Amino acid sequence: MTTTNGAFMNWLRDRRFWAGVAVTAAIGVVVPVSVIASGLYNMSALPEPDALEDTVGPWMLNRSRAHRAPNTVNPFADSPAAIAAGLEHFSANCLPCHGTPSAPAAEFAQGLHPNAPPLTVPRIQALSDGELFWTVKNGVRMTGMPGFAATHDDQDIWHIVAAVRHLSRLSPEQQQLMTAPSKGHHHGGSEGGKDTSSGSMDHGTTDHGTTDHGTTDHGGMDHGSMKPAGHDVADHQTSEAESGPTVRWYTDVEQATTQAKISSVPILANFSSSEDGDVSLTLTKEVFDTTAFKQWAAAHVVLLAVEHSPKKGQADEVMEKIKALESTYAVQRFPTVVLMTPEGKRIGQLGYVAGGTDAWIQAAEAILKH
Structure with missing residues (x-):
């Protein structure tokens, strides 16, 4: 009898224990759901995160990032061209929230909670290249950090990582880029990979020209007279349909010059006209649209497209500035490709080259090399 009573009491205690567990679990679910359903939980972004959010959120992010981030170093870490390209993306997309040591974040960033941290702080710089890459690519849920994979390819994101590593060592010219307003920078090409906005300079329509390897100096560029007005948002971005790097053809002389100075590389200016017939497509198809050219250009030059096409309805002011640019560099036929220093000093020129x-x-x- 005693044994039976003992077994019964043990069973009863177990029942009470598990009943207590069930009630506690139910309360743990019902109470939060009731608070949320009632609207008592404040979803406003204005209050600072509470202690629970401030503790659990970063912990969850760090665990998720460590589990998913690639274990690799940035393949573009030491490339000045990659850093320059990354800084351009950073200026357009990251600067407003994060700022830099020389440029404050935008005013609206004060309303971000959790705050967007300065990216030069030790806890950010201590992240591996792979962890930075994962964060930029995927974003952070329930914060103001978007996932860049929706608008940028992996190469662009690695360039941004290179720029983040470089933020504490910005040159005066790079600091100027960080403080200058973005002029129509965009990260996705239009249909076919080329900008189709009205009045854009289509580098894909070029004609055969002679090759001139001379190095006569025609002086530097006068930005005030040579910037093709109305083309601030007409920059070309071309990409391979299947693979290959994305390259940007600037149509704004000032932007191309700034980028060339930051990258310490020359400018390749393609003077073309869409009014010279089908033969004008040859240089583009055989050279500019190839993966080999894009890979070479990404590492060695800044690309500038200048199209002379009055029949497309280019404004008189635009044509005057294009003609002034053609006169400065003695462009007499199309296509003519002028290679120049970042300051605008002519190095030499060429056109179509067989082979x-x-x-x-x-x-x-x-x-x-001359």
């Missing part, structure tokens, strides 16, 4: 991409690049490099 395909490799032959054209070799001719361009021969000019740049």
